Amino acid sequence: MNAHGYTLSELMVSLVIISILAFLSLPALTTLIDSHHRRVHTQGLLHQFQKTRAIAASQHRNTALCPTDEQQQCASTWGNQLLMFIDENYSGAYEADEDTVQGKWALPKGWTLNWRAFGSQKKITYTPSGVLLGQNGTMEVCPVSATDEIGTLTLSRSGRPRLGRRRYSESLCAN
Structure with missing residues (x-):
């Protein structure tokens, strides 16, 4: 007999092999997706700092x-x-008469930011020369889980600004 196609047992064996391979690759895929989200959101934050610095320098205002x-x-x-704003009166706080450069920039729901630096600075200000007014530090981008x-x-x-990464267990995210 000259039959074409596959038998049911051959199809079942193929399906089992594909299922096992998919199951084994799932953790690697999850790690890849987490890494991608980390990079995208950290680069979005980098863009905000670069934009703030460029606006301070180009408009000659804090x-x-x-x-x-x-x-x-x-x-x-x-x-x-x-919130990015022009600090006209050098108060360090946003006031109604000051210009916002853009609307709010936000991470996805559940993600948070942590500022690690000496002191308790609640804002980051760039001067017209492009340097920080105040202190340097590190901003952590904390995922949902x-x-x-x-x-x-x-x-x-x-x-x-410079991008980097840190072990989750060594960050303020774990607290």
Whole structure:
């Protein structure tokens, strides 16, 4: 007999092999997706700092980033939203008569930011020369759930932001 096709047992064996391979590759896929999300959100934060620095230099005015709340006011703790504004009166706080450079920038729901530096600075201000007014430090981008690594953005005293990463267990995200 000259039959074409596969037998049921051959199809079942193939299906079992494909299922096993898919099951074994799932953890690697999850790690890849987590790594991608970390990079995308950390690069989005990097863009905000680069934009703040560029606006301060091009407009010759102090430009600040601060954590914000739903009322578009500077908040006392770092959450997942940032407000960029021109600090006309050098108060370090956003006031109604000051220009916002853009609307709020936000991480996805559940993600948070942690600022690690000496002191308790609740805003980051760039001067017209592009340097930081105040202190340098590291911003941590914390995911919704624990992962192996988190994204970081380190600000030098000169104002230059630099991407990095840190083990989740060594971060403030774990607290």
